[in-house]
Amino acid sequence: MVFPPSRIPDTTASPSNPPAEARSEGRVPLAVGIDIGGTKVAAGVVDGRGRILAELRRSTPGRDARAVEQVIVELVGELAARHDIEAVGIGAAGWMDLAGERVVFSPHLAWRDEPLQATMESLLDRPVLITNDADAAAWAEWRFGAGRGHERLIMLTLGTGIGGALMIDGRVERGSFGMAGEFGHQIIMPGGHRCECGNRGCWEQYASGNALGREGRELAKKHSPMAAGLLAAVHDKPKDITGNVVTELALAGEATAMELVAEVGDWLGLGIANLAAALDPALFIIGGGLSAAGELMLEPARRAYSRNLTGRGYRQEAVIAAAQLGPTAGLVGAADLARTRLGAQPRPGGRGA
Numbered sequence: 001m002v003f004p005p006s007r008i009p010d011t012t013a014s015p016s017n018p019p020a021e022a023r024s025e026g027r028v029p030l031a032v033g034i035d036i037g038g039t040k041v042a043a044g045v046v047d048g049r050g051r052i053l054a055e056l057r058r059s060t061p062g063r064d065a066r067a068v069e070q071v072i073v074e075l076v077g078e079l080a081a082r083h084d085i086e087a088v089g090i091g092a093a094g095w096m097d098l099a100g101e102r103v104v105f106s107p108h109l110a111w112r113d114e115p116l117q118a119t120m121e122s123l124l125d126r127p128v129l130i131t132n133d134a135d136a137a138a139w140a141e142w143r144f145g146a147g148r149g150h151e152r153l154i155m156l157t158l159g160t161g162i163g164g165a166l167m168i169d170g171r172v173e174r175g176s177f178g179m180a181g182e183f184g185h186q187i188i189m190p191g192g193h194r195c196e197c198g199n200r201g202c203w204e205q206y207a208s209g210n211a212l213g214r215e216g217r218e219l220a221k222k223h224s225p226m227a228a229g230l231l232a233a234v235h236d237k238p239k240d241i242t243g244n245v246v247t248e249l250a251l252a253g254e255a256t257a258m259e260l261v262a263e264v265g266d267w268l269g270l271g272i273a274n275l276a277a278a279l280d281p282a283l284f285i286i287g288g289g290l291s292a293a294g295e296l297m298l299e300p301a302r303r304a305y306s307r308n309l310t311g312r313g314y315r316q317e318a319v320i321a322a323a324q325l326g327p328t329a330g331l332v333g334a335a336d337l338a339r340t341r342l343g344a345q346p347r348p349g350g351r352g353a
């Protein structure tokens with residue numbers, strides 16, 4: 001992440017990993033993390049060890065940006081009445097500018113080139129950091145979860161699409177224009193399924209919860225005998241077959257669902273091999289709703305990765321591991337980024353943030 005120079009006394013230093021706070025018992029400042037999803041806005045008070053001390057949720061009020069801002073004000077006000085909050089981190093799907101001041105585009109919300117940081121700082125009367133939700137989740141896993149001790153990692157959150165973030169030397173790499181990490185839109189099948197981005201054959205059309213649901217529905221609509229278990233689970237309504245439905249059936253041992261999940265794992269591993277060829281991280285962390293499938297997906301992903309990796313047999317292979325923080329990673333990461341980047345207190349051990 002890159003933030004306005006006035007906010008960063010020393011941009012070359014990074015917070016410790018594992019967090020220094022985990023080793024000392026001194027008072028650590030608190031921050032609120034906000035995770036704006038398509039259906040829910042979650043807000044939580046997070047301490048220096050990544051623990052959520054209090055959490056509130058509201059429905060996302062449609063696409064109306066002003067109404068979303070008002071919900072954030074209410075949630076922060078409610079939490080600040082009971083906790084000493086020094087900064088607020090707001091994470092949402094979308095592209096943020098490199099300065100961390102504006103939301104360039106957010107798919108679920110009406111923000112278009114919106115100066116959200118200034119707006120929210122004036123409404124909340126506190127320092128505010130805005131961040132992409134996948135970047136926030138990567139930060140949280142690096143600080144408190146599966147990424148501890150790794151200096152170079154890629155986080156992939158598999159849900160409706162693929163959220164991605166690249167961490168190098170303890171910072172989220174945003175690229176030259178703030179758009180790095182859009183791994184889900186690497187074209188993996190030219191002429192393939194149409195993607196929301198407008199292109200065809202994007203990776204997220206093959207290795208996401210949405211892809212899993214689509215494959216299940218397709219099978220059911222063909223009246224394949226293989227689809228009997230899927231159809232029984234949705235009372236013969238193919239349109240009700242979602243990625244979650246298929247995942248749950250797979251975890252319960254339904255053979256076709258397990259096969260569909262493994263297929264998604266194959267695509268996942270293929271895309272990861274491409275990323276390894278370009279970026280060579282030691283660790284890929286897999287989070288998001290679809291990661292509930294666990295080893296049913298990760299094991300085929302590892303095999304496909306090894307099968308497609310360039311230089312295989314002559315290089316070290318990256319670890320492909322499940323995320324550890326679950327669905328609150330984005331909230332925890334947004335709060336911790338805000339606290340470590342914007343907090344008034346010096347970092348424990350005197351390290352700048």
Ligand SMILES: [Zn+2]
Nearest residue numbers: 185195197202
């Ligand atoms: Zn796309």
